[in-house]
Amino acid sequence: MKAIQTFIDHYNYFITIFLMVAGLYVVIARGNMVKKLIGLSIFQTSVYLLYIAPGKIIGGTAPIIDPAFKVYSNPLPHVLILTAIVVGVATLALGLALVVRINEAYGTIEEDEIFRQDGGK
Amino acid sequence: MILLTLMAIVVIAIVTQRSLFGVVILSGAYSFLMASVLIVYDAVDVAMTEASVGAGVSTVVLLGTLALVKTREARADARQPLALFVALVVGAALVWGTLQLPSFGTADAVIHRHVAPYYLQNVVPQTNVPNVVTAVLADYRGYDTLGETTVIFTAGIGVMLLLRGAWRRAQRNRKDA
Known part of the structure; x- marks a missing residue:
């Protein structure tokens, strides 16, 4: 019974971890560079959940001060993650520009084909 | 959920x-x-x-x-045992770490007792902005936001440099052909 309660209380963390692990797996295991970058951004967005979820108070409301409300969720994770989202899309754009450049130089975006063209194993 | x-x-x-x-x-x-x-x-x-x-x-x-x-x-689904192993180990470590965290939505967790109450109480008298997130982002931590925009600016320059070179070469190739 207690185990089930713990599971429900931490369900958001488990999903967050699942997203993180899935992103990590895609980054390591997939050779296609666009897929890799999407995996990286899934990894990144899972961190948003990791930050925002502890800030939520059940019965609280969005942190916009109004006399009608007393309990607000924690605003600080929101500030941090706003920054993270914008920086995340900037790095994604830079990575994709590199992918376009690699595609131009090698004619492919598959990692193993690029290694083969470089004369590696 | x-x-x-x-x-x-x-x-x-x-x-x-x-x-x-x-x-x-x-x-x-x-x-x-x-x-x-x-x-x-x-x-x-x-x-x-x-x-x-x-x-x-x-x-x-x-x-x-x-x-x-x-x-x-391109690649047909090649199983990657090492990647799967690394991912699972990381996942297990994270699950182990989060089990000690406070339950979802509790109001007396440590995160809610640090500086957050200060902002929630003082944001309207000090900045006159009712939206706490905006006030912290642009008032209290304005320099950090400036740094963030610098990052975006740098990334934008990088993208432009990479893609402009590619575009020029494409033009030249078209002329040669």
């Missing part, structure tokens, strides 16, 4: 999907689900940003890339 489960399902689809076009569309759907979850977590500003930047700009940038490269992932 249902939204979170949906997100997990979409991510499984992203991992298994071979067509890159499908992956991009799924990641747009993923971003919208993320925005919905953030609204449930009271993070309305973050949800708005995620819906516009994550689901909007990212998808456009990804589609723009797909227009220039091949849209099919």
